[in-house]
Amino acid sequence: MVTTPTPLPTGPKGLPVIGSLLDFQYRPLRFFRELEQRYGRMATVHIGKQPLLFCFRPEHIRYFLTENPRNFVKPGNANDVGLKLFLGDGLLTIDGDHHRQQRRLVQPAFHKHRVDSYATIMTRYAQETIASWQPDSVVNMASEMQYLTLRIITKTLFNVDSIEQTKKLGHAFDVVISGGPPRTVIKSRIRSPFASTRELDEASRTIDTFIYGLIEQRRKTNDDTGDVLSMLLQAQQNEPESMTDKQIHDHVLTFVAAGHETAQNTLSWTFYLLSQHPHVRAKLLAELQTVLAGRVPTLDDLPKLPYLEGVINESWRFYPPAWRQARMALEDFELDGKCIPAGTITILSQWILHNLPDIWGDPENFRPERWDKQNAPSIPQGAYFPFGLGPRICIGMPFAQLETKLLLATILQHYIPQLKPRARIVFQPLVTLRPKYGMPMRLETNNTIISPVSTTV
Numbered sequence: 001m002v003t004t005p006t007p008l009p010t011g012p013k014g015l016p017v018i019g020s021l022l023d024f025q026y027r028p029l030r031f032f033r034e035l036e037q038r039y040g041r042m043a044t045v046h047i048g049k050q051p052l053l054f055c056f057r058p059e060h061i062r063y064f065l066t067e068n069p070r071n072f073v074k075p076g077n078a079n080d081v082g083l084k085l086f087l088g089d090g091l092l093t094i095d096g097d098h099h100r101q102q103r104r105l106v107q108p109a110f111h112k113h114r115v116d117s118y119a120t121i122m123t124r125y126a127q128e129t130i131a132s133w134q135p136d137s138v139v140n141m142a143s144e145m146q147y148l149t150l151r152i153i154t155k156t157l158f159n160v161d162s163i164e165q166t167k168k169l170g171h172a173f174d175v176v177i178s179g180g181p182p183r184t185v186i187k188s189r190i191r192s193p194f195a196s197t198r199e200l201d202e203a204s205r206t207i208d209t210f211i212y213g214l215i216e217q218r219r220k221t222n223d224d225t226g227d228v229l230s231m232l233l234q235a236q237q238n239e240p241e242s243m244t245d246k247q248i249h250d251h252v253l254t255f256v257a258a259g260h261e262t263a264q265n266t267l268s269w270t271f272y273l274l275s276q277h278p279h280v281r282a283k284l285l286a287e288l289q290t291v292l293a294g295r296v297p298t299l300d301d302l303p304k305l306p307y308l309e310g311v312i313n314e315s316w317r318f319y320p321p322a323w324r325q326a327r328m329a330l331e332d333f334e335l336d337g338k339c340i341p342a343g344t345i346t347i348l349s350q351w352i353l354h355n356l357p358d359i360w361g362d363p364e365n366f367r368p369e370r371w372d373k374q375n376a377p378s379i380p381q382g383a384y385f386p387f388g389l390g391p392r393i394c395i396g397m398p399f400a401q402l403e404t405k406l407l408l409a410t411i412l413q414h415y416i417p418q419l420k421p422r423a424r425i426v427f428q429p430l431v432t433l434r435p436k437y438g439m440p441m442r443l444e445t446n447n448t449i450i451s452p453v454s455t456t457v
């Protein structure tokens, strides 16, 4: 069917030459919400000459991610933050047949039964973190959670546990991820999407050295530990052309980056939200007390902790770590009666969809009860997508769900982190939604549940 493309939906005019570049780049959270409030279902924004289509309804999310995913690819070099320049050809940034083939290959490493086997590592490392803390001291919860989640991901997926290396890596990721302002969807003449300082080069080198060292070491020992790295090396032996060292490097980098950055933000924001909502906190602590009574949580305990699950789901709704996704159309498509031309880049935003009043009623309230069994089914598909949806749904979702529950339950039984008075909590919407100045929190001892911290399992 040949349909003549219709004009894109209306939107703000923006400034001459640059259009809405400044709003998009420097105050995107407020800008996105203003767009939805002013233009309703859809809006078009211009960044320079590049039009960007914003789609704000759950049925739009379903259209792009679950019903027609093959017509949409990641925008590549024109990506909203140029992620490909950092991650190369990892699963997050490749498309089409290449993506399908690579996803099939690594999927077994993320099957539920395999992920479940990581539970004891997760709680053991959480206990070690707790043991390193002093009651009533102030810690930067964002850094603490970064270190903890990075240790967990490198141990579970690559069987590496070096405290020294993890610290260096954590710093390197910080530099690379927050080292500069997010670039725009316009094709930038700047090669890197991130700050191009000497510090950035050093950080990239640290990460590369770690990853290539990991590959080299495993090859030498020839151990098949059944982890992701073994799986990738095995695939290389079977299909050397499709699994080069560079391809393995990009997968490892993607898993480490995507696997800890999002989880650390989830934990930081959840601790923050709990510190701001004493009623929710009290209800959660009561559930932990009833079910665990100071014990280290296990897999079997998790189904008995529905309020914990509600708190985490609500935290992902309230402050989604992945707050926007972008897609580029391969062919013309029709949406809301409009024919939209191939090449159009669309922005889908969790930050908006998770906050629509007609869907959520009171989106501004942090209310884990909305995830109770009787309430949750009324949420339409597409309204909530912290992990994306469809064939490109986050491969690490079961991992992240398990890790978040176990770490929160373990930590909260010992400490109730309270926001430091006058702390500056400011959003930094980069690849993920980060707290710009960290998350300074005082470690209040949880006196309701007392059990000794054990660092052995």
Ligand code: HEM
Pocket: 091, 092, 093, 103, 254, 255, 258, 259, 260, 262, 263, 266, 320, 321, 322, 325, 326, 385, 386, 387, 388, 389, 391, 392, 393, 394, 395, 396, 397, 399, 400
């Ligand atoms: C709270 C934690 C997490 C959140 C909120 C999150 C969010 C997301 C989202 C929204 C996507 C889809 C992106 C898109 O389609 O444009 C995604 C994809 C992905 N995530 Fe996660 N993620 C989390 C944890 C993890 C973990 C723990 C890992 C690895 C261990 C991981 C690895 C990946 C990978 C490799 C993809 C690309 C999948 C594909 O395109 O086939 N993520 N994630």
